[in-house]
Amino acid sequence: MRIRQFGLLVAALGVCLLLLTLQTRGEGTTAGQLVGFVTTPLQTVLTKVNRSAVGVWATYLDWKNVRAENHRLRAEVEERQVESLRARDVEAENGRLRRLLALRDRLPLATIAGEVIGREWGWARSLVVNRGRADSVLRMTPAIAPEGLVGRVVEVRSGASIVQLLTDPASTVSATVERTRTTGIVEGEPRGTTRFKYMARDGAAIQVGDLIVTSGLGGVFPKGIPIGRVRSIFDRGSALFHYATLTPVVDVARIEEVLLLTGQTPQDLVAHFSTDR
Amino acid sequence: MLALLIFGGGLAQTTLAPALRIGNVTPDIPLILVVLLALRRGPEVGCLSGFATGFLQDTAAGGFIGAQALTKTLIGFFIGQLGGRLWVREPLVQIPGLVLLSLAEGLARYLLLQVFHFPGAFGDLMLYIVLPQSIYNGFLGAVVVLTLTTAERLRGGIPWR
Incomplete structure (x- = not known):
């Protein structure tokens, strides 16, 4: 049991060291091609999955941001509308009071x-x-x-x-x-x-x-x-x-x-x- | 199921990890997975899952193929060997444990790559990449372990050791 475990470890380490050695000795081309032959389709799939997952995530984040921004803008619009109504009200009141004051000044009585x-x-x-x-x-x-x-x-x-x-x-x-x-x-x-x-x-x-x-x-x-x-x-x-x-x-x-x-x-x-x- | 888990772990590093990025730091999800599998399933699964996820990472990252495979194989094997003797239910153990393991993995990878003339300043690598990632791994690993423990408790299964 123990021998099998260590055997497995040594094999795995051996493969890793072999790959690294081949890559650094300039024979990486062959090794790379070999590995690439196995891993390129995998990488392609990974990249595609990665892109779609990241895309979905980015879309989700965008959506979330847009939603938050939408909420913020809506609140801002409401605030502006209230301010505008208040300003219009004040303006109307101002006009009325001006006319009243002008009449008051014109009239020859208290x-x-x-x-x-x-x-x-x-x-x-x-x-x-x-x-x-x-x-x-x-x-x-x-x-x-x-x-x-x-x-x-x-x-x-x-x-x-x-x-x-x-x-x-x-x-x-x-x-x-x-x-x-x-x-x-x-x-x-x-x-x-x-x-x-x-x-x-x-x-x-x-x-x-x-x-x-x-x-x-x-x-x-x-x-x-x-x-x-x-x-x-x-x-x-x-x-x-x-x-x-x-x-x-x-x-x-x-x-x-x-x-x-x-x-x-x-x-x-x-x-x-x-x-x- | 195990193969799917290992494949998913390797995949998670290129899909999920960028989404979990804090500043410039991303967690090493395959490492966390290898540690968890090694603790549960022993050195053989730890060793194989370390090799597979490391290999996937190397392949996906486009660097030295075999570097992460080697370090994660070692981590998986030794954690699997020690598994029975470790008490990892407490976050106080999980967090520093994973931080230390991540540091050890980073150091091992650096030393290994030095053999192959990897051009990188040790201090910068440790300070800006390995250490922040190790701390992140510690916390994320603790969250994962706690989640698994809670899930198992709710299902009435065997508690996480």
Whole structure:
């Protein structure tokens, strides 16, 4: 047993030494050819297997890297999208505030800028503005936007005020047609629209597209604040009054900031608003 | 099965080892395989597997055919002889054991090649190739032994000696 083991060892070592000797004595060509004859096909197979295995492994690594990179890039894109949205939001806010500030500077009466912090969009239509008793806001203070009238303060709390919107069914504003000076009342409707009513049939000559502004009567709203434009006119023929539906100049659903008019002025304010005529 | 294992071991050096590369160091997978086979199957299998895997390595590497075959034959034979007397279940034995064996193999190969006028600085070879590879072999061998032991324990077979 032991002899066989050592015999095997000696044989193996002998083959190795023979191969090495043949290679170094320059007779390696013959030995190499001999070995090559046996090993070349094996080497070819090995190389092919090696290449495919390495190829598969490299493909796997590439795939893994691409996947990781994909995850990273996706996260980066999401981050950029959020940043972009934030920037767009800030830009929009900046634009709105600039316009509000410009209006504030133009108006000949005291104002307080307020931010909309809540909305009621049910039976009542109102906004909650972050200005209240502490800011000397009083009940019936008009709330405006750069485009025109938003509503009036109906409730004042310590740090906030409730602004009743023009579109609230309980809202009524004394108004006039800017072009013809025809007076009437603008009322809110349950479906969120406004209507200009109680205008006299004779001499009204109201037309679609006419701008309706506050009349200044009643002492709540200064004169000349844009309310809306006439969208359609309903003439009931025999009725004493007819009415018009209005498209409000202020999109109250999207309003974010308002100006509260804490002072009063007898001036007509319409020239201070940017109305497309 | 044994032939496949030996062939696979030789093949692993050209396929798997590059994938396991850490920096410029690759493990000597055939050496680990020879040691494991010699410990389990004795000097004859150790000797034959050493010769075959070494020969495959020499052939694939394109160097002196016979150098690694010779050193691995010796390693396989002597580890096979000592197998019964070695306690290799502990990583504390496996790691330094394989490191020493790898160093011995590297040294033996260097000395052998010196006989055939191999042009290579001993210090550089040892420092940059043999020593890092020996350390890698030690750790990889320990992982393999531990994996085999766990697998055998789970199968309820004979534990790895």
